[in-house]
Amino acid sequence: MAVSSRQVKNKRDSNGVLTGRPGTVYDVNIKYTAPDGKKKSYAKKGFATKKEATQHEAEMKTKLQNPGQIASITSQRKQTVASYLNDWVESYARVNLRPSTYDGYKKTIANYINPYIGGVALNQLTPAMVDKMFQQIIDKGLKPSTAAGAKRVLSVALSHARKYRYIETNAAKDTLTKFGKSDKTPDPYTPEQVKALMQRVEGTVWEMPVILGGLYGMRRSEILGLRWRNVDLENNTFDVSEQLPFKVPPKTKVIEEMAPPKSNGRTLPITELARPFFLKQFAMQEAQREQAEKDGKPYYDNDLVVAKPDGSPISASWVSSQFGKLLEDLDMPHIRFHDLRHPYVKHTTKIFSLRLMDFQAQAYPDARRKTRGACQLHRGGQSQSPVRPLCNRKRFS
Numbered sequence: 001m002a003v004s005s006r007q008v009k010n011k012r013d014s015n016g017v018l019t020g021r022p023g024t025v026y027d028v029n030i031k032y033t034a035p036d037g038k039k040k041s042y043a044k045k046g047f048a049t050k051k052e053a054t055q056h057e058a059e060m061k062t063k064l065q066n067p068g069q070i071a072s073i074t075s076q077r078k079q080t081v082a083s084y085l086n087d088w089v090e091s092y093a094r095v096n097l098r099p100s101t102y103d104g105y106k107k108t109i110a111n112y113i114n115p116y117i118g119g120v121a122l123n124q125l126t127p128a129m130v131d132k133m134f135q136q137i138i139d140k141g142l143k144p145s146t147a148a149g150a151k152r153v154l155s156v157a158l159s160h161a162r163k164y165r166y167i168e169t170n171a172a173k174d175t176l177t178k179f180g181k182s183d184k185t186p187d188p189y190t191p192e193q194v195k196a197l198m199q200r201v202e203g204t205v206w207e208m209p210v211i212l213g214g215l216y217g218m219r220r221s222e223i224l225g226l227r228w229r230n231v232d233l234e235n236n237t238f239d240v241s242e243q244l245p246f247k248v249p250p251k252t253k254v255i256e257e258m259a260p261p262k263s264n265g266r267t268l269p270i271t272e273l274a275r276p277f278f279l280k281q282f283a284m285q286e287a288q289r290e291q292a293e294k295d296g297k298p299y300y301d302n303d304l305v306v307a308k309p310d311g312s313p314i315s316a317s318w319v320s321s322q323f324g325k326l327l328e329d330l331d332m333p334h335i336r337f338h339d340l341r342h343p344y345v346k347h348t349t350k351i352f353s354l355r356l357m358d359f360q361a362q363a364y365p366d367a368r369r370k371t372r373g374a375c376q377l378h379r380g381g382q383s384q385s386p387v388r389p390l391c392n393r394k395r396f397s
Helices: 050-064 067-077 081-096 099-117 127-139 144-163 191-200 207-216 220-225 275-295 316-330 337-341 350-363
Strands: 003-008 023-033 039-047 237-240 266-269
Touching (some): 003 050, 023 050, 099 144, 191 207, 207 220, 316 337
Antiparallel strands (some): 003 023, 023 039
């Protein structure tokens, strides 16, 4: 009989997770003739339902009647963890995940999974082997969080392999290694610390990034991709509808196209505290543009709110690497730039706007600034060209 049943003490559910309860599982066994005339057998065990086993039996019988399919099935059963992961990261992760996530998965597979279990046959991988991999990673002096990251990637990849019936169970889900919180995430800054940081970076290249990260909880790439066309100073709002593309090549001068933001686009209020910083940033860029024109040097008008003095984009990696050095120079507690946004990430609700203004009020209790003058930057009527002459830009009066 091609489909047979058997009793197990600890049955797995349809997702391959142990239930702790006894039950019935179904195995598929098929006899077939190989292209060389030899009699061979194909077996797949542990189906949760008879329906799944019967469907797999029908699929495999059809495939095993085709000599070309037999060769493919045979090689698939000999597939190693490395060959599967390398194929999976390109066919699934590259297509379905964000570029930064795909890049992280690819590095994790290459550096922390394949060197340890890459040569193991995919269908012979056991939880004990995966646990040993975790220990080897930690024994090398790497952080437990590195091993935990490898587990996350491996678990996702193996869950897909199980759905494809390449394996019966997900070995990464049955491991015994526990990952404690040994890598303590730094506490986010208090309003007083944010205020101190803002004051100490005033007039530097860090002023606007810290304002947008500290007061609005924006991500690095959202800050570096914010353009003046999305800033409405007349109505005191700005839109976070795009971000700097992932891994902009070094020495890039012109950004042809932005990437969509990680979360849904959102409109944020320009508060009384934040408005002067927007105005100051715009005026500074106008001065930089005029100076470049006087010196006969190029100015790359990408329309960016935060940019280099010549208008070209600032890389996200520069922000990450230099922010730690900045805090060290200022003798302030270490946090990642990303940690500036943690206390207030409810961007899309009215609650966020209230929290934002409340936080800013705590940081600057005496800030009741009124901006004087006819200073308006409209969102419409701007050229879409990445390099625009001075006359195309709205001016402050």
